Amino acid sequence: MTSKRIITALTAVALSSMLLAGCTTTNGPTPTPSTASPTPTATAPTSITGEAPKDEDEAIDKAKATIDLLLATQAQISAAGGTDASAYEAVATGKTLKEFQEDALRISKGPILNADGDSIEGQSKVEGSLVFEPKTAYGQEYEGVENGLVIVPGCLDGSQRKITTADGKPAMENPKPRNEVEFHVIYNAETKTWLVNDRISLGTTC
DSSP states (O other): OOHHHHHHHHHIIIIITTOOOOOOOOOOOOOOTTTOOOOOOOOOOSSEEOSOOSSHHHHHHHHHHHHHHHHHHHHHHHHTTSSOOGGGGGTBOHHHHHHHHHHHHHHHHOOEEBTTSOEEOSOOEEESOOEEEEOOOEEEEETTEEEEEEEEEEEEEOTTOEEEOTTSSBBOOOSOOEEEEEEEEEEETTTTEEEEEEEEEEEEEO
8 A cells, every 4th residue: 555545544534534433321220139120221323314304493403413423323333443334324325424434444454554653454442532513504405305405514523532553552643633524414205314425524624
C-alpha cells in the first residue's frame, strides 16, 4: 500500500471519515437474593421506523434520532472490535453505509497509523464515540414523500473517540477533531425506516 493510501485510510478513521463513536450500557437494579425476579432490560432500538412524517418538525426529530442511533451503533460495533458490521444496515444506506462498514473493517483488521506514524495491521481497540451537534435542519421532498429527506448541518466532534492500534500505541489523531459536516437522512417508504445515506464534509472546523 502506498503511503498516500495509508494516510487516506487513517484520516477516514481519525475524522471518522471520517468515521465515526461511545458505548453506553444500562444496568438494571440488583435483585434481592432468592426473592426478586429478574428485572427486564430495555431493548435499545436498532432503527427509527414509523409512518411517513406528518410535517417537517416530525421529520427533523426522526432524522436527528437516526443520526444519534448511527453513531451509537458505530460505538458498539467498534467497541466489539469491528468484526460484525451488520447492524449498520438498519440505520444507514448508500455512501454512508459503505463508509461505516469500511471503518469497521479497519478497526477489525487494520491498517491504522499509530502515533509514531507506523502502519499497524491487526485489530484495534476503540473507546468513546463521535458526537454530532446539529445546528439547524430542514426537510425536502424525497421519492414522493413530503419531508422524506432531511438535511442536518452541524459539528462532528471526534475528540472523544480514542483508538489504540494492535501494537498497544495510540492511533495518530486528527489535529482538528471538530469539523463541520452535513448529514442527509432519508425516509424509505417501503420499509418505513429512516436511514442516513450521506455525510458531507464542509471543509471547515467548528
